[in-house]
Amino acid sequence: MSGAAPKILFVDRDGTLIEEPADQQIDAYEKFRLVPGAIGALRRLVDAGYELVMVSNQDGLGTPSFPDADFIGPQQLLLDILAGEGIRFREVLIDPSLPAEHAPTRKPGVGLVRHYLGPGALERERSAVIGDRETDLEFARNLGIRGLRIGSDGDWPAIAHALLDAPRRAHVDRVTRETRIAIDVDLDSTVRPRIETGIGFFDHMIEQLGVHGAFALNLSCAGDLHIDEHHTVEDCALALGQALREALGDRRGIGRYGFVLPMDEALAQVAIDLSGRPYFVFEGAFARESVGALPSELVPHFFRSLADALGANVHLSVRGENTHHMIEACFKAVGRALRQAIRRDGGEIPSSKGRLI
Structure with a gap:
């Protein structure tokens, strides 16, 4: 910009x-x-x-x-x-x-x-x-x-x-009439994530992003689950994307790109570019309407919101028979793509333009 x-x-x-x-x-x-x-x-x-x-x-x-x-x-x-x-x-x-x-x-x-x-x-x-x-x-x-x-x-x-060379950390508080979210990320630490959103399967999925992304992640959300799950899922994605964007700073020295991940019969493929320009493409269809209390339709919406707030180009496709496996493969694959993209890989900004934001 x-x-x-x-x-x-x-x-x-x-x-x-x-x-x-x-x-x-x-x-x-x-x-x-x-x-x-x-x-x-x-x-x-x-x-x-x-x-x-x-x-x-x-x-x-x-x-x-x-x-x-x-x-x-x-x-x-x-x-x-x-x-x-x-x-x-x-x-x-x-x-x-x-x-x-x-x-x-x-x-x-x-x-x-x-x-x-x-x-x-x-x-x-x-x-x-x-x-x-x-x-x-x-x-x-x-x-x-x-x-x-x-x-x-x-x-x-x-x-x-x-x-x-300071640690790449960020704290974000996001408060709306629908959700209250506090999130901490540390891209240079691998402490096991702590996630509390009130949606058990969603907690497990966000945890996969931190574990497979190899970064420390604490996220708590008090949302209007008495209405439905939409606001909680969307706002967690926006807050996480903002925190990752702030922790990355000017994105100097990052790998920038990054992954294909099989999980039993399911296969998730992710291409990610931390370009500073948000774009999201999803290909796939889930057989079940929900897994646990997480509606399947909110999975691509989560990643779209994450890409928008992070400033990332994300292409995600998934196929399989078991919806649980397919969704988990998506989160693990995006986590692995983030691991490659956020890792330090020198001291230059990986762009011929000289900037990524």
Whole structure:
């Protein structure tokens, strides 16, 4: 989606990109030393789709104590070195005020970055501030995004790891007049699923998605079963799809595609693409109207709702004689397809377009 908000890292300069000297002023080439690990980590972050904004306080810049000419040379050297490694800044924002002036543009104030505060200006859950001082963390809090401090949160490689390699988890609460659903997923854990929907056979089927998908899944639903099963089945699919979508993030490094599964006389075939584009095709017919308290007609509806909320292309076909076997084969096969598609398979986004959402 071309209108997606960018992931932005607001990066401090002195003490974060360049080692800060004792006098806290980098006004000569001989004071210029890059912070170890910064280039490699920034390269990883840029490759992962982050945009960079430099935000720096430069006390008294432009005054006789710190002339512009003394700043420009080391600053341009920094930008040239990073650009040579493919690391460029969307913006470079410098505040020249002194602490005693209490200027709103001086970090931790947000005067320089007000254009990032509006709706859609940045992806808040994945954007962050990186700096070496408590004021950088306060700046992050004022922006309403994550703050990472060089030193207390580790060095540059550790910072990149925290941003890129964190566990893929999500929690979703979905509350309507018809259902109340709470769901947790962890794509990098294989704890046995815990499912409570009030429909025993449906619990068993959703459990198959977690077991065969090899991801942790907890789902509880209180639905209007006194009316019928439709709302519970549909809303569980929508909540699960949303949770999987959020846990996948930008889908970097996933296998993306994925399965054929026989179960006794039944055969389910699934083709799945975590493309970000929802589409669902179903082929099959069930002989029984229901298995347990789960109406058979709601099985394709479940997978259609899941595909819509997840942003996945799913083609599912099933044939057989025993409806129980056929439905279970569908859920197991989709779980196995998800296992292949969500597994980490490198660090690139698996798309020639460079994005999947």
